[in-house]
Amino acid sequence: MPGSSTPWVVLTTVASVWEADVLVAVLGAAGIPARASGNDVTAIFGPGFIGATPRGVSVLVPADAEDEARAVVAEGERADDALGEPEAPNDGAA
Numbered sequence: 001m002p003g004s005s006t007p008w009v010v011l012t013t014v015a016s017v018w019e020a021d022v023l024v025a026v027l028g029a030a031g032i033p034a035r036a037s038g039n040d041v042t043a044i045f046g047p048g049f050i051g052a053t054p055r056g057v058s059v060l061v062p063a064d065a066e067d068e069a070r071a072v073v074a075e076g077e078r079a080d081d082a083l084g085e086p087e088a089p090n091d092g093a094a
Contacts, residue, residue, distance in 0.1 A: 006062040006063050006064050006065075007062070007063050008035070008060040008061065008062055008063065009060060009061065009062075009063045009066055010058045010059070010060055011023075011027075011034070011058075011059045011060060011061045011066065011069050011070065011073070012058070012059050012073065013056040013057065013058045013059070014056060014057055014059065015053065015056055015057075016053060016057065017036065017038075017053070017057055019057070020036035020038075020057040020058075020059050021036060023036075023059050023073070024036055024059060026072065026076060027059075027061065027069055027072060030068075030069075030072045032061055032065050032068055032069050032072065033061065033062055033065065034059055034060065034061045034069065035059075035060050036057050036058070036059055036060075037057070037058045037059075037060055038053060038055060038056065038057040038058055
């Protein structure tokens with residue numbers, strides 16, 4: 001488990017606050033401390049919560065948990081790729 005004196009590093013930067021919040025929650029569920037950081041991170045409905053922010057939102061993890069965090073993110077990306085694109089609904093119109 002990461003120590004309290006361990007420096008934090010940027011794991012990735014995403015476009016919006018909600019994306020960062022989801023990633024922080026996924027990492028937390030895996031037992032990895034994480035936090036979001038950025039100039040536009042304000043309240044639940046602040047700038048950039050739903051839409052993209054000009055500078056993005058960084059997701060940080062303790063340096064000694066970085067490899068494990070990258071593995072969690074990679075596993076999520078593989079699962080996402082395996083799902084593929086959703087099919088368009090067939091409403092009977094041609």
